[in-house]
C-alpha cells in the first residue's frame with residue numbers, strides 16, 4: 001500500500017515524516033499522473049486558495065475527481081476546505097464530501113492553539129493543533145462524526161473520505177493516520 005501526499009503547497013513534508021516514522025510507504029504527489037501509483041491521498045494543511053490555484057494550474061482537477069470516486073482522500077485543515085463546499089463565493093472547491101466549510105472559523109494565525117480532543121474510535125485523548133482552522137458543517141446523513149470539540153465536528157468521514165479541521169501531522173501520535181490507513185484497507 002502506498003499513500004500519496006499532495007505536495008503543491010503546505011506542510012506535506014510533516015505528513016511524510018510521520019508516515020516514514022511508522023514505516024508506511026509514501027510518495028509526494030506533484031503531477032496528476034502520479035495519482036495512479038497510490039491507494040490513498042492526503043491533502044495537507046496550508047492555504048486552500050493557493051492549493052486550489054495550483055491544482056488548476058497543474059491540471060489535477062479531472063484526475064483528482066476520478067481518483068476521489070475510486071479511492072480514499074484525507075484532507076487536513078486547508079485540505080478539508082479543498083474537499084468540501086466552501087462558503088467563500090470566489091473559492092471553487094471540489095465538493096468531494098458533503099460538508100460546508102467556513103474558513104478561519106477558529107481564529108487567525110495568532111489564535112492558533114492545541115487541545116486534547118476525544119475520538120470516537122479510541123480510548124485516549126488526541127492532542128489536536130488548530131491553525132486558522134475551518135468550521136466543518138455536516139450536510140448529509142451519510143457522514144460520520146469521529147470527534148466533536150466545543151460543539152463543533154472536527155473529524156468527519158464518509159464512506160471513502162476523511163477530513164479534519166486540525167493538523168494531526170504536528171504530533172508524534174499516529175492514531176488518525178492509522179485510522180485513514182484502516183479505511184484504505186477496508187477494515188472500518
Ligand code: GLN
Nearest residue numbers: 045046047048077078132
Ligand atoms: N485558513 C487556511 C485556509 O483557508 C487553512 C489553514 C491551515 O491549513 N492551517 O486555507
